[in-house]
Amino acid sequence: MDKIFLHGMKAETLIGVYDWEREQPQTLLLDLVVGVPEKSGAGDDISNTVHYADVCEAVRASLKNQRFLLLEALAEHVADLVLSDFGAQWVKVKIVKPGILPDVREVGVEIERSVD
Known part of the structure; x- marks a missing residue:
């Protein structure tokens, strides 16, 4: 499986x-x-893969409007x-959750999930 990753992304939420x-x-x-379609870069077309900038923006926007008790629920x-x-x-x-x-x-x- 091909993958893209975002490491160290900062996001704010009430937790x-x-x-x-x-x-x-x-x-x-x-x-x-994030698991992406195999050979998603073969055609050099962003529509064939998962756009990591869009993922980052969506996650940050969503978390800003959410409230969680547990990190598990947030994950x-x-x-x-995604x-x-x-x-x-x-x-x-x-x-x-540092410090x-x-x-x-x-x-x-840390959790892993997949489409059934």
Whole structure:
């Protein structure tokens, strides 16, 4: 399977189970790996693949308007968006919430989903 990726994408959303976390949006770091049609670059035509700039813009816009308690729910949301809106065959979503716990550099989740 051919893949494109976005590593270290920053996005803001309201996230967290504690009241103090939900007072203002937090910046998260996302890594996305997206399965695209095999040989999607053979014709050098952007319409044959998943346009990563469009994915980035859609994810950021969607998260800006959402509120989540759990990173797991946020990851599911992102995976669903990429699979349904961009015709991806498979997606891996890693979300990192940096500096949220004392003496822990980052916490996060990683999921993989595919079209059935």
